[in-house]
Amino acid sequence: MQMERAQLNFLAMLAVLLLAIDQAFGLWTCRQYPHPQQNVCRADFVVRGEILKKESIPISDEYDFGSLEKYTVKVKRIYKGEEFMSESSKLVHLMALANCGPYLEEGKRYLLSAKFDEDSKQLRTDNCLWNVEWSEITQGQRQGLKHFYEKYCQTPGQNRHPKKCEIVEGVQNYFGGNAIVKPSRCFYQGGVCERLHSSCIRKPTGACGWTTNTNYRSCKELERQRR
Structure with a gap:
């Protein structure tokens, strides 16, 4: 039993490590000044929305592998990705690795972008995507x-x-x-x-x-x- 648990813990550690490497490699290879239109093309989901809530979710209950940030967003306008929205709700959740950004604040309105992760079935974002306060959009x-x-x-x-x-x-x-x-x-x-x-x-x-x-x-x- 202990052997099986140890194997499961090892697999969990490996999965988290691979995810972190993948996210970090993506950030290292970000284009420094992409055109916003390129960002919209690459994203699956682009909206104007307000951050209602921010939660930190530990990646592992047993090991300090950092955390995921879960953002609850009230969507004001959809520019791309209507299929990811529920017909009965204007709320959507975005996930991000805490050490990969973006760093969004509750109560503020942003232009938000995300990609759909097929494995987790989640909308995920990071600093490589276009996330900026709406007041800064020209x-x-x-x-x-x-x-x-x-x-x-x-x-x-x-x-x-x-x-x-x-x-x-x-x-x-x-x-x-x-x-x-x-x-x-x-x-x-x-x-x-x-x-x-x-x-x-x-x-x-x-x-x-x-x-x-x-x-x-x-x-x-x-x-x-x-x-």
Whole structure:
């Protein structure tokens, strides 16, 4: 009996260790400044919501393996992932490893993102996903969430959709051949103006490109003046 219990404890320890390594590796490989539209594409669930409750749940009752944070969220608006919401409730639970973030506060409103974990059947989030106080979301990002991000999201690795766009990180190469110059792509170099004020959409010409508005043009002008 003691042998079986020891084996079960070892398996539990191994599972937790593998989960921690997987989470940590994901955080180490996070892109530093992804475009919000890329974050929405990668997430399974994106909402505006208020943190009603935060609970710390120990990973193990016998060993100090840290804890999971369980956030109870009152959803105000869904941008992606309606299938994860109950028709009879506006509440949803997000899980996160305590040492991997995000660090959300009760009573505050956030833009929240999560991925669905098939093994645990839970919505899980971390610092690699887009979790930020709603007051910090710019007007351009709010427009993107409402109208553009999900609509034009071409997820890498999926079959190309004629009306979707893929954001490619790097500099567009006009002289080294046409292999990477495609109408289905927007090129992104981590620019502040694109990240804060613009979305990648299909233009009337059929090619993908960045939206422009007053804030975006003002931002680009400031960039030029600083050079």
